Amino acid sequence: MLIVMRPDAAETDIDRVLDVIETLGFRGHVMPGENRTAIGITGNKGSVDPTHFENLRGVAQAIRVTKPYKLISKELRPEKSVIKVGTGTIGGDELAMIAGPCAIETREQLFAAAEAVAASGARFFRGGAYKPRTSPYAFQGLGVEGLKMLAEVRDQYGLNIVTEAMDERGIDAVEEYGDCIQIGARNMQNFSLLRYAGRAKKPVLLKRGLSATLDELLLAAEYLMAEGNYDVILCERGIRTFADHARNTMDLSIIPAVHRLTHLPIIVDPSHGTGHNYMVTPLARAGVAVGADGLIIEVHPKPEEAMCDGAQALTLEQYADLNGQVISLYKLINAQVAEPVSG
Ligand code: PEP
Numbered sequence: 001m002l003i004v005m006r007p008d009a010a011e012t013d014i015d016r017v018l019d020v021i022e023t024l025g026f027r028g029h030v031m032p033g034e035n036r037t038a039i040g041i042t043g044n045k046g047s048v049d050p051t052h053f054e055n056l057r058g059v060a061q062a063i064r065v066t067k068p069y070k071l072i073s074k075e076l077r078p079e080k081s082v083i084k085v086g087t088g089t090i091g092g093d094e095l096a097m098i099a100g101p102c103a104i105e106t107r108e109q110l111f112a113a114a115e116a117v118a119a120s121g122a123r124f125f126r127g128g129a130y131k132p133r134t135s136p137y138a139f140q141g142l143g144v145e146g147l148k149m150l151a152e153v154r155d156q157y158g159l160n161i162v163t164e165a166m167d168e169r170g171i172d173a174v175e176e177y178g179d180c181i182q183i184g185a186r187n188m189q190n191f192s193l194l195r196y197a198g199r200a201k202k203p204v205l206l207k208r209g210l211s212a213t214l215d216e217l218l219l220a221a222e223y224l225m226a227e228g229n230y231d232v233i234l235c236e237r238g239i240r241t242f243a244d245h246a247r248n249t250m251d252l253s254i255i256p257a258v259h260r261l262t263h264l265p266i267i268v269d270p271s272h273g274t275g276h277n278y279m280v281t282p283l284a285r286a287g288v289a290v291g292a293d294g295l296i297i298e299v300h301p302k303p304e305e306a307m308c309d310g311a312q313a314l315t316l317e318q319y320a321d322l323n324g325q326v327i328s329l330y331k332l333i334n335a336q337v338a339e340p341v342s343g
């Protein structure tokens with residue numbers, strides 16, 4: 001059930017609707033929009049009787065939701081969500097650039113990458129302190145020591161920090177030191193972790209699972225939102241297919257499909273999506289061309305020495321070049337969308 005309030009509804013009208021929802025034993029989620037506020041209802045097992053709400057003051061409509069997701073849907077919020085991440089935003093008028101190394105290795109490596117990322121004008125910095133590695137013997141990340149270094153990067157360069165958490169303790173730590181909690185592909189359907197992140201006070205970057213469908217991705221986002229965390233950014237990072245020329249197959253058709261169904265922003269990760277340095281820039285351009293709200297790119301001052309994902313890391317010079325290209329492309333596309341060519 002979704003309650004759409006009239007444009008002139010007062011705060012007290014919204015509170016009354018929330019009271020009724022609570023009395024019924026459900027949870028109300030208030031989504032303010034440009035023209036009207038909507039309230040999503042979760043926690044109900046069967047359908048909710050619309051007559052509970054129809055005659056309340058300020059209510060325009062009580063709508064039954066037929067899709068499996070509620071809070072991520074455009075019915076609840078027709079306009080796009082702009083997610084605040086630290087001092088920056090994702091999903092607004094600018095292409096959000098997130099860049100940095102796969103893993104935090106040393107202070108020198110981290111600060112060299114951060115200096116280049118800041119110089120490019122990006123507002124966000126990535127770097128893993130907790131690494132989900134296929135082999136238990138591979139480098140697992142520096143943990144809290146790494147997070148502390150990321151916090152220093154923020155202090156020095158004003159970059160907002162996006163970093164992965166793999167368990168509940170990790171989420172607490174990222175909440176303390178970072179600006180955005182990354183849930184990695186391997187955890188996209190770790191439902192108890194999603195619920196925990198849904199109670200965190202920081203935005204979440206949710207990466208698509210290794211073989212997740214669109215519905216599975218959207219329902220994973222729904223888990224976060226159902227717990228009250230509405231600051232969710234989706235990420236296409238490639239999926240497993242029979243193709244073996246790239247690490248994964250970038251499924252760029254998911255970008256317009258996501259924009260059609262949800263108000264949440266989606267970014268593209270051409271680093272994990274391809275696994276190869278020479279493919280990253282072309283696929284980054286492609287991501288922008290299909291409407292991504294941002295990009296997340298792995299960069300390393302010395303990719304040949306990287307402890308993790310070196311084959312897909314861009315050098316700092318390559319990153320500067322990519323950044324120039326995608327910003328120009330983004331401006332070109334959006335200028336044309338805003339002023340369609342007549343004739
Ligand atoms: C990462 O961003 O470093 C990462 C491990 O990504 P994914 O979860 O998409 O594999």
Ligand code: MN
Pocket residue numbers: 102103272298308309
């Ligand atoms: Mn990586």
